[in-house]
Amino acid sequence: MADLRFLAGAGPSHQRGFFPEKAGIVSRLDLVSYSPCFVFLQALLGRDALSVVPNLIEFLNNSTTPFHATLEARRHLLESGFQQLNECEEWELQPGGRYFFTRNMSSIFAFAIGRKYKPGGGFHVLAAHTDSPCPKLKPVSAATKGGFLRVRVQAYGTGLWNTWFDRDLSVAGRVLRRTKNGELIHDLVRVRRPILRIPSLAFHMDRSVSSDSMKQDLESQLAPVLATQIEAELAVSCDSESPGEHEGNQSNDVHHPLLLQVLADELHCDVSEIADFELSIYDTQPACIGGARQEFVFSGRLDNLASAFCALWALLDTSSEPLSMLDEDYIRMVALFDNGEVGSEAVQGAGPQTMFQAMMRISRWLARGSTSEGVVERAIRRSFVVSADMAHALHPNNAENDVEHNQPKLHDGLVIKHNLTQNNATDAISAFLFKEVAKRNCIPTQNYSVVSDVGCCSTIDSVLAAGYGIRLVDCGLPQLAMHSVREMCGTEDIDAAFRHFRAFFQEIASLDDQLRVDA
Template sequence: MDQKIKRLMEFIDASPTPYHAVDNLIGMLDAAGAQRLDERQVWQLEPGAMYYVSRSGNSLIAFRMGLRFSGDTGFLLAGAHTDSPSLKLRPEKQLKSKGYLRLALESYGSPILSGWLDRPLGVAGNVAVREGSDIHSRLFVSDKPFAVIPNLAIHLNREINKGFEYNLHQQMPAVFGLARAENQEESQAGGSHAEREISEILERIGEQMAVDPANIVSADLRLFDYGPSQIIGEELINAPRLDDLAGCLAVMEAFSASEAQEATQLACFFDAEEIGSMTPGGAQSAYLRDILARIVLASRNSGQDFYRALANSACISVDASQAWHPGYPEKFDEFYTPVLGKGIAVKSNANMNYATDFTSLQIAETAAAKAHLQIQRYMARADIQPGKTIGPITASRTGISTVDVGHPMLAMHAIRETIAASDHLDMIAFLRAFYS
């Protein structure tokens, strides 16, 4: 197995939530000698040196200072998002019915719900724990499968294979155990839930973390597929959260392997893309613009230098692309649909759901030519509007010419998705050419 493909699978398996993804990316930056910056401190930046700034624990911007002043040379940015569609827990809520302990869930983004049923699920996230007079955040991953969302037997739902809409509130709460005998009394409302001062789920998490559950102040927890990433045959990667952890690692691989250039290079990893990017570390925030401004200000500033730097810059937004699905040919425009294994896709949309326009397309064409790669084009059918990416958000907030590219992918937003290994290698080579 190619080492880059092995690293991708290991990265995905070690990153069940955006918090873990950012923690692992920071580990790679630390190993490469990057210096951590604090937004509350004054920055002293050296040409050619690597730095990074994290916000909220689930967003990250890394940069390598250019050898010339940014006002003259601009920035080379590549970005991806750390989050994936998932099911989030409401850990304070206690659900119990006929002795079954269940997890109250809500949808994060737009996951395909049916894939989450009847498989071992883990729990992972970030937990705020009171320690004395302080509160510290600690990453959590369950050390074994934690829950299952069971389907109804086909004998009781004969129409299920004709299509069935799952009700997230009623049918999707996951079973994670049986109530202890002394706690099996049900509520008068029919046994759907019974309130306790500390929920059973928080007690179990506290037990694994070796903390008093009463000291758990808050938690951001999600279910995840407990099964590892897999190679299907010789070429296909089947794994959870490929959208967009594959993009994240491709950006980091290319950024880490690049050398300092005249222009400052940035690798951006934003949270909350799946829910609109409206967070302190999302693409809709001032996060990126703040970092770019501070890079210019830390060097020198004549008032217009920041705006000159933006005008001299280029950006690549890396996210998944719909790939041709042989079972649903009617859903695609046959002239503008990529297939797995034929190279990365450049994504366009007349309504600018993607940032690519006739000018920024030159960014992709130039990088692909330099890397000696073939690229594919993706446009949705004229009667279907695709999802959005961080690309148009970044372009509109900074004015930087931006192109959207992605790994061609099957089953986007499913609990497990599929890409071609060769397309991931092409993406890394493409981004390395861009950074150079």
């Protein structure tokens, strides 16, 4: 059985141990395109053996915040032989090398240089974002009302906040510590047990709650309950050896001492060491595969960790072996930005041109000693970016919200997004090239244009197109319950997206050379 799984070739090559040219996953969508051997394997091993979805589930469960998603991506890159760089230090690069760097611990950029790369060669990029809508703790989070300890939060992004009520919640994020010897460090923390809950109001206390359930006062009604006041006081008094132990660097009117104690217990440090933190609320229910035919993924943060995962897995699968870039004269890159849900303008977002700065450094280093003109400018014009976010799938209970000819569906592949106002930067050529990659590999795709009187959400693609001047196609995995605390998508769409992204890295160069527009 182990040998059969090995031959099936599911997942990145660093987990498989071999690198055949066409190794990867097979889903029910494309069994007809493969030999009877794969049909036999599908029946014998079960669907998961030939799918990347189990890897996605693990990635989702380990990526409760952008910090944790970046850490998880970093772990896989290191295991695959990628070398970590530091933006503040001088880089040393070479053709055939594989590298990555992080910014703010919440965004990550990885690239593999073709062994035949020449100055002015372009970049083929898969771009996504690591953040998702969620409540985040305010700098002054302590609040007490009605005998309860509450935590003040701010709504991050445009979430369906009513779905966060009555869920088993906890906290995760980054903690800044000042150790007893004066050292300043930061740690990632994740409290796995549920410590918070946002209770909904009983129906007979407010008869409008059933008709106005989608409306909340986010300042007062979204604050989670941490504990009852009397229990918190008992806990703090029992845990403290001296009256000043829980004062530390945070006064009691800034954050609840009980919350600080929970964080200190998780980090195995003293409360007095906690100087500050960036914490998000997350749902403790893990991601899972669901549906009567195991055809769905149920999880939080699918928008946009599903795209980030498929992009990362495609890079690992096509670039992790020493000989994988032997004949490549381009650079393959994955750019996973933070703050995509709130405009991308933060230092770790797509707006500040982090990716463009990296492209300049890479192009100039690889052209050192050369008298070639315009290496950066030529590299940018030869580059191609796939902006991968999520897309609204046809809703079974609200089908009238989409016009008849414009209904993305689950299990039908990536959705190519079009908007002539350039809120999505796809054009005819970029869409054709991306769909041609899919067509040559028997991978389904869908088209979507925004309904005229509804408008659409912006994605990082418009930021990248305007700020970088690179050709771009905007696509998304179809999903339901977008921005809910629990979203859903199709398992086959995850596999199709992975295969599509992998084929993009392998084939876009030759296709682009045939259709390049120079005028």
